[in-house]
Amino acid sequence: MTPNARLSAAMEVLDDLLARRRPAADALKDWGLSHRFAGSKDRAAIATLVYDALRRRASAAWIMGERGEAPETGRALVLGMLALQRGLAVDAISAMCDGSRFAPAPLSEDERARLAHPDLADAPAHVQGDYPEWIEGELAAVFGEELVAEARALSERAPLDIRVNTLLANREEVQNALAFLSPVETPLAPHGLRIGLGDDGRGPALQSEPEFLKGFFEIQDEGSQLAALLAAPGEKAQVVDLCAGAGGKTLALSAAMENAGQIYATDSDTRRLAPIHERLARAGVRNVQIRSPRGKADAVEDLDGRADLVLVDAPCTGTGTWRRNPDAKWRLRPGSLAQRKGEQETVLDRAARLVKPGGRIVYVTCSVLPAENDEAVSAFLGRHAGFSPVPAADLLAQAGLGALSSHVRETRHGLQMSPSRTGVDGFYVAALKKTDARYAMT
Numbered sequence: 001m002t003p004n005a006r007l008s009a010a011m012e013v014l015d016d017l018l019a020r021r022r023p024a025a026d027a028l029k030d031w032g033l034s035h036r037f038a039g040s041k042d043r044a045a046i047a048t049l050v051y052d053a054l055r056r057r058a059s060a061a062w063i064m065g066e067r068g069e070a071p072e073t074g075r076a077l078v079l080g081m082l083a084l085q086r087g088l089a090v091d092a093i094s095a096m097c098d099g100s101r102f103a104p105a106p107l108s109e110d111e112r113a114r115l116a117h118p119d120l121a122d123a124p125a126h127v128q129g130d131y132p133e134w135i136e137g138e139l140a141a142v143f144g145e146e147l148v149a150e151a152r153a154l155s156e157r158a159p160l161d162i163r164v165n166t167l168l169a170n171r172e173e174v175q176n177a178l179a180f181l182s183p184v185e186t187p188l189a190p191h192g193l194r195i196g197l198g199d200d201g202r203g204p205a206l207q208s209e210p211e212f213l214k215g216f217f218e219i220q221d222e223g224s225q226l227a228a229l230l231a232a233p234g235e236k237a238q239v240v241d242l243c244a245g246a247g248g249k250t251l252a253l254s255a256a257m258e259n260a261g262q263i264y265a266t267d268s269d270t271r272r273l274a275p276i277h278e279r280l281a282r283a284g285v286r287n288v289q290i291r292s293p294r295g296k297a298d299a300v301e302d303l304d305g306r307a308d309l310v311l312v313d314a315p316c317t318g319t320g321t322w323r324r325n326p327d328a329k330w331r332l333r334p335g336s337l338a339q340r341k342g343e344q345e346t347v348l349d350r351a352a353r354l355v356k357p358g359g360r361i362v363y364v365t366c367s368v369l370p371a372e373n374d375e376a377v378s379a380f381l382g383r384h385a386g387f388s389p390v391p392a393a394d395l396l397a398q399a400g401l402g403a404l405s406s407h408v409r410e411t412r413h414g415l416q417m418s419p420s421r422t423g424v425d426g427f428y429v430a431a432l433k434k435t436d437a438r439y440a441m442t
């Protein structure tokens with residue numbers, strides 16, 4: 001396919017997605033099934049165009065004059081994105097829309113005029129920042145004056161980060177082995193490397209590299225690496241990773257504990273937990289016991305009151321990861337936020353019983369919404385009088401990450417990382433210390 005034909009295809013996929021209100025992944029898959037001649041490079045390029053258009057969905061529609069009641073079109077989103085996201089001048093866009101076979105139709109006079117001046121100065125904040133209007137209050141509450149700058153950073157493409165597994169290798173070794181990809185050290189996480197993306201926004205296939213297969217590194221956003229380090233488990237600690245999922249943070253905790261102490265990894269969903277077995281083996285981890293739930297039985301019942309640390313990497317809306325999945329921000333609904341809040345309450349209450357006096361819950365989300373961060377913690381503290389929040393400065397100092405303090409927002413009960421200020425996904429971390437055993441078992 002020519003680059004111009006890929007543009008037409010992206011417009012078609014977006015029209016389908018908009019008309020049927022379906023996930024981008026489904027619309028892309030169907031397009032692929034009905035256009036079997038398209039090769040894997042074509043599909044990848046079309047997907048990148050679609051996701052980039054979704055990054056700038058509101059602002060692209062705005063500059064193309066699709067405002068208010070006017071329905072958005074795939075054509076406007078792609079044209080607007082080329083101007084806003086890729087910085088193409090109107091003549092360059094016009095050259096791609098030459099009306100030849102499979103290319104988009106030539107630009108109208110109106111489109112030319114709009115693309116010549118892609119101005120957002122008069123646009124409301126939710127258009128400038130490309131987020132759903134209904135969530136503005138939540139975003140403003142955390143970002144304040146930096147709302148638009150942070151929202152724009154959440155619309156950019158995410159970098160590709162890896163965490164060197166210090167159980168088997170060191171950062172320099174992996175950096176040298178992957179020199180052909182020019183990895184650089186992550187600015188804040190001590191074991192991270194960042195690898196450049198191609199012009200199409202895609203990274204190399206790291207999972208087939210020999211060093212990956214030998215367990216020398218894992219793919220993990222720098223923010224997720226920092227969140228695991230902030231949990232700061234002592235080397236001999238008894239740790240419960242209550243929402244272990246596929247084990248991204250379990251692996252990081254195990255490395256931080258130098259394979260000592262004991263981590264119990266569990267999750268309410270056995271399917272999510274399944275990949276952890278293979279990942280732990282590859283990474284040379286020996287201090288993790290996997291507790292798969294069996295039916296309705298509580299998989300960690302025997303650990304009540306015994307944990308030094310319970311990591312609650314909670315289910316959340318994922319608003320902090322919009323850079324990775326721009327489709328998700330437009331699909332988020334108030335109902336799903338309410339559902340996640342209920343799950344967070346359940347999992348935090350379960351964690352409270354696991355912690356021993358003097359121990360801690362470390363509560364993590366990849367969200368930037370106060371409703372699932374500080375407010376969830378406030379509500380927890382209201383229900384459990386025997387816990388108190390650890391000040392963010394202490395949290396950073398205990399993890400040896402004092403330098404991070406100027407790159408995070410200290411919030412009421414914890415700290416918030418973000419793409420603009422921290423350069424990572426929007427992770428929230430709060431630590432809750434069990435100070436009084438009398439009340440904590442409620």
Ligand SMILES: C[S@@+](CC[C@H](N)C(=O)[O-])C[C@H]1O[C@@H](n2cnc3c(N)ncnc32)[C@H](O)[C@@H]1O
Binds near residue numbers: 242246269313315
């Ligand atoms: C953010 S993900 C965890 C990601 C994982 N820790 C990692 O670093 O790769 C949240 C997880 O919480 C799990 N979960 C939801 N409700 C739960 C509950 N009540 N008890 C335990 N796990 C729960 C979900 O199945 C999901 O795997």
